[in-house]
Amino acid sequence: MTDIEVLRVFCGDDGAGGNPLGVVRDGAALPDPAARAALAAELGYSETVFLDDPDRATVDIHTPSVRLPFAGHPLVGLAWLLRDLGRPPAVLRPPAGEVAVIHEGDTVWVRGRAAWVTERRCARYASPAEVDALPAPPPGEGWLYAWAWRDETAGTVRARGFPRRGDGITEDEATGAAALLLADRLGRPLEIHQGTASRILTRPGPDGTVEIGGRVRRA
Numbered sequence: 001m002t003d004i005e006v007l008r009v010f011c012g013d014d015g016a017g018g019n020p021l022g023v024v025r026d027g028a029a030l031p032d033p034a035a036r037a038a039l040a041a042e043l044g045y046s047e048t049v050f051l052d053d054p055d056r057a058t059v060d061i062h063t064p065s066v067r068l069p070f071a072g073h074p075l076v077g078l079a080w081l082l083r084d085l086g087r088p089p090a091v092l093r094p095p096a097g098e099v100a101v102i103h104e105g106d107t108v109w110v111r112g113r114a115a116w117v118t119e120r121r122c123a124r125y126a127s128p129a130e131v132d133a134l135p136a137p138p139p140g141e142g143w144l145y146a147w148a149w150r151d152e153t154a155g156t157v158r159a160r161g162f163p164r165r166g167d168g169i170t171e172d173e174a175t176g177a178a179a180l181l182l183a184d185r186l187g188r189p190l191e192i193h194q195g196t197a198s199r200i201l202t203r204p205g206p207d208g209t210v211e212i213g214g215r216v217r218r219a
Contacts, residue, residue: 002030002039004048009077010174010198010214017197019174020219021077022048027060033067040064046169049074057082058093065167070096070116072176072200072212080108080216102211107201109213110176114184117177120145122185128158136171137162145178150193157182159194174198180210 003025008018022043027050030036040048040062047068050060059078061068075092079101082089092099096116102109120143125131131148138144147159159182161172172178173195183190183202192200201213 002026004043005081006045006219007077007081008217008219009073009080010176010194010200011217012193012197012199013215014197015215015217017173017195017199018215018217019073019172019195019198020045021074023074023078023081024048024050025081027052036060036062037067041167044168046163046172046175047071047074049078051078054082054087056093057089057091061094063163063165063167064169065165068094068118068177070094070099070112070118070177072110072112072180073174075099075101075110075112076108076176076212076214077216079103079110083108102213104213106215107213108216109201109203109211111205111209111211112177112180113209114181117181119143120178120181122147122178122182124148131158131160134160134162136160137164140164143178145175145182147182147192155188155190157190157192159192161194171195174200174214176200176212176214180212183210183212184208 011018100111125148150156161175179200189203
């Protein structure tokens with residue numbers, strides 16, 4: 001039987017919220033891509049991450065319907081778990097490339113690039129109330145990241161994420177890759193309040209990378 005740990009990633013300050021993540025700690029025990037896809041679909045989390053080589057920190061990321069080269073919440077979650085197990089990684093290796101990991105207190109950061117993010121649309125709305133009023137999901141096709149300034153001067157944002165892939169994920173509670181993409185386009189640090197109670201931090205770097213960070217809890 002596959003050993004699966006479930007975490008909540010990008011929790012709010014009070015520990016609420018967070019996007020559920022399935023972690024298969026012994027990914028090498030399930031090498032078949034079709035079996036991985038089937039397990040991710042069965043679990044039904046927005047993403048499931050397979051740790052293939054603990055020494056090199058190579059990982060494989062699946063939604064219920066597609067394999068991803070990069071995703072924020074699985075990498076932040078896995079980095080937190082490895083640190084909790086006494087093996088804090090400096091780097092994780094998903095298919096997109098080497099992802100640096102930074103541990104700052106109870107916040108875990110990972111560093112990525114906008115070019116690694118699969119196609120999605122960031123749509124700005126006039127107010128947080130308009131974002132809150134959207135149906136889940138809104139009409140249309142393709143990944144939609146709906147956002148509005150809560151306080152533009154302070155860099156705080158209200159956001160909701162809608163994969164619209166037809167795979168049972170109606171709304172993504174917290175989406176690191178979309179947060180990275182938004183921070184890259186705006187060119188500034190952000191504090192994003194997404195979903196019901198989740199919090200994502202971002203900080204663009206001078207080299208074109210963006211760090212995304214947050215708190216993690218066991219589910």
